[in-house]
Amino acid sequence: MARDLRVAGDDGVVTLVEDELGAVHRLRLYNLPSQNQKPLNLDDILPPGCVLAIKEPYCEAASEDMSGIRVDHPSDWMYLSEVHALFPEIWKHQFDDPSVSPSESLKNEGNAFFKAHKYRQSVLKYTEALRFERSPSLGATLLLNRAQAYLLLGDYPLAVNDVQKYLTEIASNPDHAKSQDEKALFRGAKAFYALRKYQDAHDLLERLTKEFPQNKDARQELTKVKTRLEEEKWGRYDWFALSAEARKPVPKNDVADYVGSIKRDGSGVWVATRDVKAGELLLVSKALDVLFAAEVEGNEKALVYDATRALLGESEGWTLTRKIASKLSEVPSQVDDVQSLSGCLDVYQDSEEGSSEKVVMIDDRTIIDINVIDAVREAFATPFPAIHPLITGASSVFSGVGLWPASARPHLPHACTPNTSRSFLGDVLILRACRDLKSGEGLTVSHVHPALPLEERRAELVRPGTRLGACECAFCAIEEKEGNEMRARRVELVQRVKTLSDKAPAERLRTDAARDDSAGPSNDSVKEIARSVEGLCDTLESTYSQREHPAHVQPRFALLEPLSYLFACYLYLGPTHTEDAMRANARYFAALGFEFEYTDVGAGAGGGDVVVRRHGYYxxxxxxxxxxxxxVCWQLGKKRTADAWRRIAENSMEIVAGHRRLFKEAFGKVYASLNWEL
Known part of the structure; x- marks a missing residue:
C-alpha cells in the first residue's frame, strides 16, 4: 500500500510502501506510462492508500533502515482493487451498517475524487463499489463513470471493456434506462478512436447519432471518424493541413495509417500486390512516437549507462524510449510491431524476448519490456525533417527522430537505387513508388543516402547489435570494384570545379530583376569558367562506363554539383547560351539515370511533349x-514543352516530398515571376 510520501524525479517516482505484514519499503518506479507529462500528476500514478502488486522477479536492495524495490518495466506492476484475488483481506473495507449501501457510499467517494481530478482514486472506488453492487441501475452508473475515468487516464482498452460490458450485459435488457446509452456509446467511440480502431468508433457513433440525433458532439466526432476512414481505406488526406501542422515546433498529426497495394510476405517484407505506377501512394504511417528538437532544447544532456547491453546512450534516447513505452501502454495493439523488430537484434537472439511471436498477455495486460523497446529504438529509430527542405521556409536540418515500425529495415530493406521514396510531414511517413513495380516485387528504400562514400554507407547500415548486414546491391559492388583510387579521382575533379566556382560564386550569378552587372562577374570571365567546368564534367563523366554500368544502375552523383553550377553559368550568360543551359540540365537528368522521350510532331512554335521513359534516382x-x-522553355516561347516539364516536376515533387499539392508552395514564386499561373 502506497503511503503519502512521494517524490517525482526526471526518470521515475520514489515512494514509501507498506506490505500486508506491516513492513515498510522504499519503492522506485521507472519508465512510467505518464512519465512524459510535465508536471507529473502523482495522484494519477500513486495515490495515497492505493494497493500495488509487484511482479516477480524484481530488484530489491537492503539498506540499514529498510529495503528498496526497483521496477523498470511498465508492465511489471499493477494496481489492485478489492475485487482482485491478490488484494489482502486485512485491507478490505468493512461495512457494518446494513442500512448504508456500500456501493452508494463508494460511488460518492469516487465521484468526489473525480471532481477533484484524482482519476486513479476514483477508478479504485468505482471498482470497489462494483464488488458489492447488485442493482443494474447503479451498476451501469459505476461502469460508465469508471469508463470516463479510464479515458482521462489514457487507459483506453479498459474504457472499452467497461463500455462493452455495459452494452452487452445492461443495455441488452429492455427495461434498462436508455438515457445512459448515450454516454456509453460516446465514451466507447472516444476510446476506440484513441486506439485507432476507427471502424469500431464509427459503428458506435452511427448508432449514437441515430438514437440521439440532438447530440452535436457525436455528429462532430462522426465527421472526424469518417475522415479517418477515408484516409485508412483510400489514402485521401488533407495534404495542406499536414503541411501546416509540420511547420509547428512539435507537430502531432491526427491521421489514420494507409496501406496501399502492398502486403507483407512470409519474411515480413513489403511486396506489391499488383502492378504499380511510379508516384503511386503505397504507405502512410504515423510514427509510434517521435522526439522533436524543440522538446529537448535547453535541457541538460546526460549520459545513461545501459547495463543490459553495455552501451552508453544520450538521455534523449531514453526519453524517446519512455515515450514509446507510454504509447504502447495506451495502444497495446502496437506492441506486436515493436516486438517483431527485436528478432533482428543480437542481444535477444537466443531469448524469448526476441521472439517474433505474438506478445504475451498477463493479467489482461500486454507485457512491455523497456530493454526490448530501447534496443529496438536504438537500432531502428530514424532521424527525419518535419517537412521537406524544398518547401518554402523549411529547414534542411533533421528536426526529429522517430520510430516507424512498418518502414523499418526488416520490413522495408535498404537499396542504394531503390524502387520507393519516403518523405515526412510532421510525424507522418509517406512512401511512394519511384518507378513502375511489378506484382510481387519487393519494396526497397534508401535508409542511407547513396551519395555518401561506400565505407560510410556500410558503417551506417551495419549498426551494432543488429543482424542486418551491409548493402550488397549492384551499385555498391561497382563502387567496391572501382576502388579508392577512382573515388579519390572523382573527388579531386569535383574540388577543381569548386575552386573555379570561387571566382564566380553561384549566388552572384543572378538572372532575376535584382541582377547588378556592375557588381556581378563579367560575361567573359564566366564564359571562360563555364568552358573549364564543362571540360571537367566531360572528364568526370569519362570515369564511368555507360556501356557496362548505365546511370540507372550507377548514378553519377559526382556530376550533380558541377552540372548545377554549369547551368547557372550558362543562364547568366543570357539568351545566346540558353540552349547550353538546357543541355547542362539534360546531362543532370541523365547522370541520375532518367531517360526522356521528346515528341516534336505537330508541335509548332510551342515545342513538343516530353514524357519519362525511364525513372532514375530521385x-x-x-x-x-x-x-x-x-x-527556361517558357522563356524561349516553347510553352507546350515547358508545361510538359512542369508536369514532370509536379510528379517528382509528389515522389520526393509527399504530394504534388506542395509544389505550388515550394515553387509558386518562380512561376509567378514568369506570369505563369499554376
Whole structure:
C-alpha cells in the first residue's frame, strides 16, 4: 500500500510502501506510462492508500533502515482493487451498517475524487463499489463513470471493456434506462478512436447519432471518424493541413495509417500486390512516437549507462524510449510491431524476448519490456525533417527522430537505387513508388543516402547489435570494384570545379530583376569558367562506363554539383547560351539515370511533349532542376514543352516530398515571376 510520501524525479517516482505484514519499503518506479507529462500528476500514478502488486522477479536492495524495490518495466506492476484475488483481506473495507449501501457510499467517494481530478482514486472506488453492487441501475452508473475515468487516464482498452460490458450485459435488457446509452456509446467511440480502431468508433457513433440525433458532439466526432476512414481505406488526406501542422515546433498529426497495394510476405517484407505506377501512394504511417528538437532544447544532456547491453546512450534516447513505452501502454495493439523488430537484434537472439511471436498477455495486460523497446529504438529509430527542405521556409536540418515500425529495415530493406521514396510531414511517413513495380516485387528504400562514400554507407547500415548486414546491391559492388583510387579521382575533379566556382560564386550569378552587372562577374570571365567546368564534367563523366554500368544502375552523383553550377553559368550568360543551359540540365537528368522521350510532331512554335521513359534516382534536388528546365522553355516561347516539364516536376515533387499539392508552395514564386499561373 502506497503511503503519502512521494517524490517525482526526471526518470521515475520514489515512494514509501507498506506490505500486508506491516513492513515498510522504499519503492522506485521507472519508465512510467505518464512519465512524459510535465508536471507529473502523482495522484494519477500513486495515490495515497492505493494497493500495488509487484511482479516477480524484481530488484530489491537492503539498506540499514529498510529495503528498496526497483521496477523498470511498465508492465511489471499493477494496481489492485478489492475485487482482485491478490488484494489482502486485512485491507478490505468493512461495512457494518446494513442500512448504508456500500456501493452508494463508494460511488460518492469516487465521484468526489473525480471532481477533484484524482482519476486513479476514483477508478479504485468505482471498482470497489462494483464488488458489492447488485442493482443494474447503479451498476451501469459505476461502469460508465469508471469508463470516463479510464479515458482521462489514457487507459483506453479498459474504457472499452467497461463500455462493452455495459452494452452487452445492461443495455441488452429492455427495461434498462436508455438515457445512459448515450454516454456509453460516446465514451466507447472516444476510446476506440484513441486506439485507432476507427471502424469500431464509427459503428458506435452511427448508432449514437441515430438514437440521439440532438447530440452535436457525436455528429462532430462522426465527421472526424469518417475522415479517418477515408484516409485508412483510400489514402485521401488533407495534404495542406499536414503541411501546416509540420511547420509547428512539435507537430502531432491526427491521421489514420494507409496501406496501399502492398502486403507483407512470409519474411515480413513489403511486396506489391499488383502492378504499380511510379508516384503511386503505397504507405502512410504515423510514427509510434517521435522526439522533436524543440522538446529537448535547453535541457541538460546526460549520459545513461545501459547495463543490459553495455552501451552508453544520450538521455534523449531514453526519453524517446519512455515515450514509446507510454504509447504502447495506451495502444497495446502496437506492441506486436515493436516486438517483431527485436528478432533482428543480437542481444535477444537466443531469448524469448526476441521472439517474433505474438506478445504475451498477463493479467489482461500486454507485457512491455523497456530493454526490448530501447534496443529496438536504438537500432531502428530514424532521424527525419518535419517537412521537406524544398518547401518554402523549411529547414534542411533533421528536426526529429522517430520510430516507424512498418518502414523499418526488416520490413522495408535498404537499396542504394531503390524502387520507393519516403518523405515526412510532421510525424507522418509517406512512401511512394519511384518507378513502375511489378506484382510481387519487393519494396526497397534508401535508409542511407547513396551519395555518401561506400565505407560510410556500410558503417551506417551495419549498426551494432543488429543482424542486418551491409548493402550488397549492384551499385555498391561497382563502387567496391572501382576502388579508392577512382573515388579519390572523382573527388579531386569535383574540388577543381569548386575552386573555379570561387571566382564566380553561384549566388552572384543572378538572372532575376535584382541582377547588378556592375557588381556581378563579367560575361567573359564566366564564359571562360563555364568552358573549364564543362571540360571537367566531360572528364568526370569519362570515369564511368555507360556501356557496362548505365546511370540507372550507377548514378553519377559526382556530376550533380558541377552540372548545377554549369547551368547557372550558362543562364547568366543570357539568351545566346540558353540552349547550353538546357543541355547542362539534360546531362543532370541523365547522370541520375532518367531517360526522356521528346515528341516534336505537330508541335509548332510551342515545342513538343516530353514524357519519362525511364525513372532514375530521385535525388531531392531533381525537382528544382526540372523547374529550371520548364522555366527556361517558357522563356524561349516553347510553352507546350515547358508545361510538359512542369508536369514532370509536379510528379517528382509528389515522389520526393509527399504530394504534388506542395509544389505550388515550394515553387509558386518562380512561376509567378514568369506570369505563369499554376
Amino acid at each position: 535525388h531531392p534536388l531533381i525537382v528544382k532542376t526540372l523547374v529550371q528546365q520548364s522555366s
